[in-house]
Amino acid sequence: MNQQRHLSYPAAIAIVSLIFFAWGGMTSLNDVLIPHLKAVFAMNYAQTMLIQFTFFGAYFLMSLPSGSIVSRLGYKPSIVIGLLTAAVGALLFYPAAKLPSYGVFLTALFVLASGITLLQVAANPYISLLGNPATSHSRLNLAQALNSLGTTVFPFFIGPLILSGAVLGTEQLAAMTPEALATYRTAQAQSVQVPYVLLAAGLVLMAVLVFALRIPPLREATDAADGRHHTYAEALRRPHLRWGVLAIFLYVGAEVSIGSFLINYMAMPDIGGLSEATASRYLVWYWGGAMVGRFIGAALMTVVDARKLLALFAVVAAVLLAITMGSKGSIALWSVLAIGLFNSIMFPTIFTSAIEGMGPLTGKASSLLVMAIVGGAVIPLAQGALADHIGIQAAFFLPLACYAYIAWYGLHGSRLGVQALPHDAVQTPVRAMH
Template sequence: MTSPAPQAPSRQLSHPAAIAIVSLIFFMWGGLTSLNDVLIPHLKAVFSMNYAQAMLIQFTFFGAYFLMSLPSGAVLARLGYKASIVVGLMVAAVGAVLFYPAAKLPSYGLFLAALFVLASGITLLQVAANPYISLLGDAATSHSRLNLAQALNSLGTTLFPYFIGPLILSAAVLGADKLAAMSPDALASYRATQAQSVQVPYLLLAGALVLLAAFVLLMRIPALREATDAGDTVRHGYADVLRHAHLKWGVLAIFVYVGAEVSIGSFLINYLAEPGIGGLAEATASKYLPFYWGGAMIGRFIGAGLLTKVDARKLLALFALIAIALLATTMSTHGQLAMWTVLAIGLFNSIMFPTIFTTAIEGLGAMTGKASSLLIMAIVGGAVVPLAQGALADRIGIQHAFALPLACYAFIAWYALRGSRLSALEASTAAALPAAPTRPMH
């Protein structure tokens, strides 16, 4: 009797298959992030807040990136890319579940706590998934790969507000006069009814995150541990990483880019509801958000192709200059022209994050993990810039407050043309770096 032949070990997935799986993560966190643009007008009405108070939503959400990026980098170094992605998805699911008790009370503080937990999970996903995509293949096409993954991120930001936004904003919002005339009991009942419209959507999203975590756990995607701190035999510190000028300016470029993109998206519903701009009801205005985020999606699909033929830095500078022109137009006009020029900015936001990210980590080798943590930490711009613009809007009006993101795009144009350039030594070192090795994750 012969013994059975030994089974061959299961093989890890190819790079294209791994990219496809991780791109689903980009889709999910893009959608979750864009729902903040729906929560802002909704909770602003529920809790009768001004713009600055409502922007605490973005401040809390993107503040998590600042606080949790370095811990996320430590998790990535210890667990590797695959396990870190699974942990990030599960933490985000816990945050989504917390929306249920926050709406049940209702409590603005608990909403903010739920957002912080949700964003902490997404922070770990960002720290792991952005460099992971760029490392899966030829370094020369890393800009294109990350743009393609970010295109699916933008698909999430396009679809979630369109399908989930109207569910959250379905109940009619009463004006300040009617709210002031309500008794305390009636006001509490009204706020509870309004707040509870987020419960079912976020429970469904929590379930989707858990399913996605289980799917990633079962798939044998490459670990690329050698490209994390595990492969850093010299043990460089964060100060060493920041000595690379293109990374240092890249961190600031990510800060202002995310700040500008999030700030514009955060104000869109209220801006389009302005009588001199669109005069739309908030539920109707939420249906225009997909034009902003959908423009980014279309631009990223186009950009993924363009970046295989056009210099990434030149294309980034061009898109930043066009965004400046569109903002100047929306600030100086009214009606349909002001409305559509601000929505069109999404198209030119498209390549900015992935192009800044890949130029900033260029040539860093085993320091890529630490560089990624610093770049993801810079997403805190999405907390700071909207809050600052909210304070400006309360003082000078929502339309003129767009001067702040305009200044952000001006810095991005400078970064593309000057700040992102590698020194001669860095360029020669980057050219000599071998492709990242891979092995299965156990």
């Protein structure tokens, strides 16, 4: 590769990291859409949860097609297509609000999430391949930290624009005349139009930027590298990838499970005795801890073996869960909140470990890993069933078991098969940064 014809690796990393920031922010806006659309369409919670079901369903359904796109076209074109697809989804919010139609809102959300899925499949491995392989874990952790920053910033600045009108309760809506109710719902629905049109414009600008600024194509790590059509079964023959797919499934499941139960857990009389409103403010310690931990982790991984650090953080998370399961009061409360700090490095470190040495199979491997994010839907459901029978505190045994597996993966599973890969597969597609 003639690097003089392309942007330097640091410049390319900065551009792609901006994309991580953007998709993190768009994902977090779902938390704003849920109460907003619930009020607009007077829905129950089950109907409103179709927002999350639709969004995360796109990860499951679109990951394999996204992997095929990356394998055939390469990373840069796939990132451009992902940005433009997400922009189309954001633009569809305009007619959805104009109608207004919940079905069109869900369609818009699915298209938006499909674009983000392609970005996940393309950008995660791309940024890990940009530069010295020894620091790939650190680069992806830093990019994921900016992703977490987006999840914090977008709701703070864009959320008030969407929720600009007063959200009325069921009794207030019931007291309105049909004409007043229709006017209210139309005004509420249309408050999403300007924010999402602006988001669409920003996504198009980023797509133009990526297309115009000759970022390194890295086609060596796609099917185009050897002219062969590789299969997902071929990728799954690598043990460290197989165990990595399971590790992503269990990690995302554990993280989402703990977060989903935190408010109810902290409201328990023998834990925190907090009101739900007060308990919700404590969530910043859990999710904010993950953001801070990724910045710290990115620095630590320049001097500490990433796999060992992953195992250590998983063990600490498991110990904190054991403490919260066996204690009461403030110790139980703060030990579970502290897990967020140690969750921080897990997703990016598992991801980079799982795609190591995959060569032309990297695109296929990435799509399988992104598909495993569906663990965020499955594990919380299983923990909920446990909590109904044995209580929330005892049900934390399930994520504890997930962290135990992740510790094993960091020490052993992530190394299985890496050294046994054929010589042409373990060739690093990008040389160290000069």
